Amino acid sequence: MHNQIAEFLNKNIPACKAVVNAPVAVVGDQSITIEASTLLAVCQALKTSPEFEMNVLQVITGTDYPERIELSYILASFSRNLELILKANLPRGDKLNLPKIDSVVSVWSAANFQERETYDMIGVEFVGHPDPRRILCPYDWDGHPLRKDYVVQEKYLDMVVNPPEKNNTYDQMFGKHLKEELGDPKRVSASWKDRSAGTEAETEAKDGE
Amino acid sequence: MSTHTEDTNQDKIILGDQEILKSDLLTLNMGPQHPATHGVLRVEIKTDSEIVVEAIPHLGYLHRCFEKHAENLDYRGIIPFVDRMDYLAAMSMEWGYALTVEKMLGTEVPKRAEYIRILIAELQRIASHLVYFGTYGIDMGAFTAFLYCFQDREQILRLFEEMSGARMLYNYVWIGGVWNDVTDDQLKRISAFCDTFEPELKKYDTLVGQNKIFIERTANVGILTREQAFDYGATGPVLRGSGVNWDLRKNRTYGLYDKFEFNVPVGSGEKGTVGDCWDRYYVRIQEMFESVKIIRQVLAGIEAGPVMGKVPKIIKVPAGEIYMRTECPRGELGYHLISDGGKTPYRLKVKSSCFTHVSLLPAIAPGLMIADLVATIGSIDIVLGEVDR
Numbered sequence: 001m002h003n004q005i006a007e008f009l010n011k012n013i014p015a016c017k018a019v020v021n022a023p024v025a026v027v028g029d030q031s032i033t034i035e036a037s038t039l040l041a042v043c044q045a046l047k048t049s050p051e052f053e054m055n056v057l058q059v060i061t062g063t064d065y066p067e068r069i070e071l072s073y074i075l076a077s078f079s080r081n082l083e084l085i086l087k088a089n090l091p092r093g094d095k096l097n098l099p100k101i102d103s104v105v106s107v108w109s110a111a112n113f114q115e116r117e118t119y120d121m122i123g124v125e126f127v128g129h130p131d132p133r134r135i136l137c138p139y140d141w142d143g144h145p146l147r148k149d150y151v152v153q154e155k156y157l158d159m160v161v162n163p164p165e166k167n168n169t170y171d172q173m174f175g176k177h178l179k180e181e182l183g184d185p186k187r188v189s190a191s192w193k194d195r196s197a198g199t200e201a202e203t204e205a206k207d208g209e
Numbered sequence: 210m211s212t213h214t215e216d217t218n219q220d221k222i223i224l225g226d227q228e229i230l231k232s233d234l235l236t237l238n239m240g241p242q243h244p245a246t247h248g249v250l251r252v253e254i255k256t257d258s259e260i261v262v263e264a265i266p267h268l269g270y271l272h273r274c275f276e277k278h279a280e281n282l283d284y285r286g287i288i289p290f291v292d293r294m295d296y297l298a299a300m301s302m303e304w305g306y307a308l309t310v311e312k313m314l315g316t317e318v319p320k321r322a323e324y325i326r327i328l329i330a331e332l333q334r335i336a337s338h339l340v341y342f343g344t345y346g347i348d349m350g351a352f353t354a355f356l357y358c359f360q361d362r363e364q365i366l367r368l369f370e371e372m373s374g375a376r377m378l379y380n381y382v383w384i385g386g387v388w389n390d391v392t393d394d395q396l397k398r399i400s401a402f403c404d405t406f407e408p409e410l411k412k413y414d415t416l417v418g419q420n421k422i423f424i425e426r427t428a429n430v431g432i433l434t435r436e437q438a439f440d441y442g443a444t445g446p447v448l449r450g451s452g453v454n455w456d457l458r459k460n461r462t463y464g465l466y467d468k469f470e471f472n473v474p475v476g477s478g479e480k481g482t483v484g485d486c487w488d489r490y491y492v493r494i495q496e497m498f499e500s501v502k503i504i505r506q507v508l509a510g511i512e513a514g515p516v517m518g519k520v521p522k523i524i525k526v527p528a529g530e531i532y533m534r535t536e537c538p539r540g541e542l543g544y545h546l547i548s549d550g551g552k553t554p555y556r557l558k559v560k561s562s563c564f565t566h567v568s569l570l571p572a573i574a575p576g577l578m579i580a581d582l583v584a585t586i587g588s589i590d591i592v593l594g595e596v597d598r
């Protein structure tokens with residue numbers, strides 16, 4: 001099915017250069033990568049084509065790689081029972097110069113919230129979006145949390161984010177204490193299995209009762 | 210010529226009068242602490258007297274950035290976090306996640322575990338729909354339904370507590386199977402529950418759902434057309450309420466669902482228009498009956514055997530990606546897992562149906578009365594833990 005779609009796209013929109021990505025391992029899903037600049041035309045073609053009828057946009061996933069940002073548009077056809085992962089690569093850009101791609105709100109209204117979330121979390125600007133605001137973080141938040149190099153801002157509206165007194169140090173102390181006491185760090189994680197050490201003491205206690 | 214100028218003067222005077230009479234739109238904040246929003250959702254409503262002109266949802270009050278957590282946890286450690294998304298249907302959340310990882314690992318799940326998974330998923334669907342039914346009754350001003358529904362839900366939660374040790378956040382479905390076996394006694398009690406629950410549910414439906422006041426409040430209110438449902442990517446009971454026969458359990462079957470016989474209830478506009486609040490209500494009621502049907506078939510077919518498959522001690526998912534979706538009580542839940550071959554996912558994206566359904570509100574709300582907006586928000590049945598993740 002993926003080969004057919006790629007053929008169809010290359011025939012109708014030659015600029016999109018659709019390539020089928022085989023799964024890296026034997027398992028997993030295939031996907032199709034296209035040129036980012038042709039995204040809107042490709043989406044329109046896929047939605048209106050009588051052969052595929054991709055009438056639902058399910059989700060937009062943004063993934064941050066060291067060199068690029070990859071957007072996966074997961075489309076589905078509820079009338080033909082098809083599913084497709086459409087990918088576009090963008091440069092990473094920087095804080096003042098976020099990567100840009102066309103908005104597909106005109107094709108599917110579902111893209112409205114999905115694109116807002118992708119902007120919020122990954123930091124991609126969608127050109128032509130009717131309401132380009134953040135959605136999950138506060139509207140004046142700084143940075144994009146799902147980027148791999150994201151650092152939480154220290155202060156937000158004069159409030160300290162992650163104040164040290166709210167840091168749960170007890171867990172860390174407990175783990176450290178256990179390790180010191182047992183000597184062998186492996187026994188901490190599997191201590192519930194290894195009962196041989198405790199059995200003698202337990203039997204003694206029972207005898208005493 | 211003179212008459213013409215007189216006319217325009219007259220028009221100006223009338224226009225001026227209208228200018229004085231014209232009232233501004235009133236902005237109302239519904240939520241974040243409001244019982245009718247079912248959590249911490251804030252809807253900014255612009256109203257012209259009683260009529261809603263615009264509704265803007267503001268999300269994020271429960272945002273924990275689950276996806277960032279998932280990038281730093283091993284595959285088993287993610288399951289408790291998954292529970293906390295849709296806390297009213299935690300079993301279904303876990304099953305979807307476990308399926309995603311199992312598909313990538315190529316794990317074979319023992320048959321008994323598959324049966325148990327369907328059993329708990331359908332029980333969870335009933336429990337989740339009962340919460341919907343009860344709280345929706347409260348939204349409509351009928352308190353009785355709530356008390357009835359929570360009695361029945363309590364029985365399911367007690368069973369889950371016995372099986373998993375927790376009432377709501379279970380960590381029961383593990384990668385490769387389920388954590389613990391069910392006993393014959395528990396199966397017997399589930400069977401007994403089904404027998405008592407079916408007539409009870411019929412009673413609640415005649416008591417509340419077929420009530421004249423309830424129908425007046427919900428029929429022809431908050432209509433979502435078939436085209437709109439596709440356009441906004443609606444799934445689950447909301448999509449089926451709009452008259453679309455689409456259920457993942459039938460159309461893209463997973464687990465052992467292809468073995469069982471059940472119907473997919475679809476909204477037909479029995480009391481009003483197709484896709485109104487009453488249709489969505491009735492689809493959910495019918496779904497509970499279908500769930501009972503599936504549970505009976507599971508109880509008849511379940512065999513003895515192990516409940517945990519062979520899973521490596523340290524799970525390393527091969528590099529690649531997968532998008533797996535399952536039919537949860539509130540709609541389709543999709544996990545997009547991208548792995549680079551390490552111990553933690555490189556990226557785990559959740560497609561939450563509640564998030565998509567919230568985006569429906571600005572489309573349905575204009576033209577509704579404020580009280581009808583409450584009915585509409587209740588009928589799309591959102592859980593804010595899943596919306597904000």
